[in-house]
Amino acid sequence: MAARKQASASRPGALAGIRVLDFSWAGAGPFVTKFLADFGAEIIKVESRKRPDIGRLTPPFAGGINHPDRSALYLHTNASKLSITLNIQHPKGKEIVKKIVGIADIVMENFTPGVMERLGFTYKELIKIKPDLIMASSSIYGQTGPKSRLSGFGNTGYSISGHYLLTGWSDREPVSPGVAYADIVQPVFTISAILAALDYRKRTGKGQYIDSTQVETMVQCIAPAMLDYFANGRVATRLGNRSPYASPHGIFPCKGDDRWCALAVFNEEEWHGLCQAMKNPPWTRDAKFATLAARKENEDELESLIAEWTIAYDRDELTTMLQKAGVPSGPAQNGSDLVDRDPQLRERQSFIKLTHPVMGEVNHPTPAIKLSATPPHMKTSPCLGEHNEYVYKELLGIPEQEYNELVNEGVFE
Amino acid sequence: MLTGYRVLDLTDEKGFLCGKILGDLGADVIKVERPGGDTARNIAPFYHDTPDPEKSLHWFAFNASKRGVTLNIEDPEGQDLFKKLSDTADFIIESFPPGYMEKQGLGYSALSTRNPKLIMTSITPFGQTGPYKDRKASEIVIMAMGGMTDINGDSDRPPLRLYLDQAYYLASSYAAAGTLLALHCRYAAGKGQQVDVSIYECVVRANYREPIRWEYTQMLTSRMGNLFARGGRAYRQLWPCKDGYVTWLLMPDNVKPVRAFVEWMKEEGAAGRWGEMNWDEVSLLKWSPEEQDALTKAIADFIATHTVKELEKASIQRGLLLSPVNSVDLVAEDEQLLARGDWKKIEHPELGATFNYSRFTYLTSEGNNEVRFRAPLVGEHNDEIYGKELGLSKETLTALKQKGVL
Known part of the structure; x- marks a missing residue:
């Protein structure tokens, strides 16, 4: 077994010195290690030439050239990491995996349950090499139970957990957003799990196995509806843009093509603010709209009256008026607004320009949260196998001759 | 997992889930509410549909595994008491508008001078800095600004949000991650720090495909109902x-x-x-x-x-x-979730009822991660925490109650 080496000391950040062996691919897994990497952990991402991360094969590509080092999605989900290519089916590849486990703190994977077992990389096997290892598996439905082997695509977790049926207008079929939402939420919980496990290891010397699932995570995110079922027997239904505790609460049309403004009124103060912004038309004094309960009761009518008012204004002009009146409000923005115009995101450096060796100078997403004393340390995303020499020769200390033999045997394919 | 750590949770519905996550992991989470109770106790649904601050299922769902005290932190005596309480804490999580805690003399610099190990996590619509920091926003506003509503719903209807306050839950889970990241740093640094969570930026990160699509193809996605874009086509x-x-x-x-x-x-x-x-x-x-x-x-x-x-x-x-x-009824009966022991019966003696809660969001082989006990009643642990733990006398407590500090 290779001697334990600290993760590159030159890499600063909140997680400096933490090393992760990362088998994860596609969305939900790589988002976990991206966060850890941005905060300074050394992520050794295992791919192979035959099977690179599917992100590398996903358009759009920089310059429109389909190439594994040109995928924007891969860059956005794998910045700040190291990439090695390794044939983990090859017996010598398996030996190398075990050597890296020996110098790692964390192993992360999101294969369909059963794959790590077939590869011989179960937690039980790996702790023989590294007794205090933290290993996190991320799946849709869990590592145990009768349906653990279920595999799916982007919206599977969203759908099984009850979210899909509850998203949409009450008078239409359900819809799901144009992004795999559970792929976003689950990783954040998995990050907490890993960080709590790191603290537990520090305090007890013990590692652990984390079995993170999309379905269980997403069920937590409809907890009030689950309790409404368990306590009241009610089966929740779609609410469109409405909220149980605010009215009006929606997204209203503005001047122009597909221009919208969101606004929400939670209390009487905000209601009076809205009425004032509308210049107190007579209908606002109707008893039908006098209280939150009354407004909820007459919400269809309320919404159409407000829409008649909002349509006359530009969305930004409307936002300014509503903000002045103390009403929570803001425009419905798109990708272009976020990347090109939003002053808040610019000031807080939500996207930063870094130079990728193949893709050139492009935007990189920074972590969603800011720590006052330990800012992130972003690097661009790795080219496929870019860090083979560093990991195999420098970290594992494989001599030149043996390294070349392994190359020739296709172990690093 | 986090046994031995103390959290003071001053959040409203924007940040409830953060403390819940830490509480499920075993931290001692104390919900600090205004006298009379948090206004979020009025959020529906209610037990047996009876509106009552002690019957909000929304409150139950996100404040289980926490104890609770009341305190008026706008009152000088309340502020003093809060400082004493914060001396015993590892984490404070709050979701007031930026600057509010400073105005009460309870900003990070004031509290961390007394307790350098303190970590303070703030969950706000736009973060502590930037031109939008003082804007009034709510979940649907943040979802809309972050571009999530623009890609959800039908082309002949307005942009659509997700079900309930998903942006708050997402930001709260980021806040838990940030808090634990700061805890990790505390070992080496010997002191705490501030964690600034912008709900808006959490949503922008969630809407991860649109900024890419725009930057690389100068195209935007329209609302497509149940069509899913993949490669050059959209599939139902x-x-x-x-x-x-x-x-x-x-x-x-x-x-x-x-x-x-x-x-x-x-x-x-x-x-x-x-x-x-x-x-x-x-x-x-x-x-x-x-x-x-x-x-x-x-x-x-x-x-x-x-x-x-x-x-x-x-x-x-x-x-x-x-x-x-x-x-949700099929979720409740799902044999996979049942087999994994996903539901835990939690007793509500005041209601004379016991019902199921989602037990965990992930399983661990070491340490515990599961919902522990029901959410606190208004001021339920005032005597226990102020009296027994901080050592305030019965007379002082009574006086503070009478003055409306508790």
Whole structure:
């Protein structure tokens, strides 16, 4: 077994010195290690030439050239990491995996349950090499139970957990957003799990196995509806843009093509603010709209009256008026607004320009949260196998001759 | 997992879940509410549909595994007491407008001078800095600004949000991660720090595809209902079946699930010409959109003749990549969740009732991660925490109560 080496000391950040062996691919897994990497952990991402991360094969590509080092999605989900290519089916590849486990703190994977077992990389096997290892598996439905082997695509977790049926207008079929939402939420919980496990290891010397699932995570995110079922027997239904505790609460049309403004009124103060912004038309004094309960009761009518008012204004002009009146409000923005115009995101450096060796100078997403004393340390995303020499020769200390033999045997394919 | 750490939770609904996550992990989370109780106790649904600050199921759902005290932190005596309490804490999580805590003399610099190990996590719509920091916003506003509503819903209707306050839950889970990251740093640094969570930026990160699409293709996605963009085309992903809906997507780059579907259809004599193909040689990527759509329609017609349960079972056995679109009652009865012990009965003696809570969001082999006990009643632990733990006398407590500080 290779001697334990600290993760590159030159890499600063909140997680400096933490090393992760990362088998994860596609969305939900790589988002976990991206966060850890941005905060300074050394992520050794295992791919192979035959099977690179599917992100590398996903358009759009920089310059429109389909190439594994040109995928924007891969860059956005794998910045700040190291990439090695390794044939983990090859017996010598398996030996190398075990050597890296020996110098790692964390192993992360999101294969369909059963794959790590077939590869011989179960937690039980790996702790023989590294007794205090933290290993996190991320799946849709869990590592145990009768349906653990279920595999799916982007919206599977969203759908099984009850979210899909509850998203949409009450008078239409359900819809799901144009992004795999559970792929976003689950990783954040998995990050907490890993960080709590790191603290537990520090305090007890013990590692652990984390079995993170999309379905269980997403069920937590409809907890009030689950309790409404368990306590009241009610089966929740779609609410469109409405909220149980605010009215009006929606997204209203503005001047122009597909221009919208969101606004929400939670209390009487905000209601009076809205009425004032509308210049107190007579209908606002109707008893039908006098209280939150009354407004909820007459919400269809309320919404159409407000829409008649909002349509006359530009969305930004409307936002300014509503903000002045103390009403929570803001425009419905798109990708272009976020990347090109939003002053808040610019000031807080939500996207930063870094130079990728193949893709050139492009935007990189920074972590969603800011720590006052330990800012992130972003690097661009790795080219496929870019860090083979560093990991195999420098970290594992494989001599030149043996390294070349392994190359020739296709172990690093 | 986090036994021994103390959290003071001053959040409203924007940040409830953060403390819940830490509480489920074993931290001693103390919900600090204004005298009379947090206004979020008025959020529906309610137990037996009776509006009452002690019966909000929304409150229960996100404040379980916490103890609770009341305190007026706008009163000088309340501020003093809060400082004493914060001396015993590892973490403070709060969701007031930026500057509010400083105004009460309870900003990070004031509190960390007394307790350098303190970590303070703030959850606000736009973060502590920037031109929008003082804007009034709510969940739907933040979802809209972050671009999530623009890609959700139908083209003939307004942009659409997700169900309930998803942006708050997402930001709260980021806040838990940030708090634990700061805890990790505390070992080396010997002191705490501030964690600034912008709910807006959490949503922008969630909407991860649109900024990419715009930067690289100068194109934007319109609201497409149940169509799912993949490669150059959009594919329908929701299908009505005999007794509900399932999701399934024709993915031209992944022929396996399509082939598995056709094999099943063949067994039931419904595969038509697709059953006669040599599937070893099929490349759906080379098919015309019309050919892809014709096969999709045959599969949809087949789906319509089966129940959710039949389809789900076949999906697991055959690898169809299909999944049920569950309602909450089906979630509650799901055999996988039952087998994993996902529900935990929690007692509410005041209601004379016991009902199930979601037990955990992930399983661990060491340490605990599960919901522990019901949410606190208004001021339930005032005596226990101020009296027994901080050592305030009965007389002082009574006086503070009378003055409206507690």
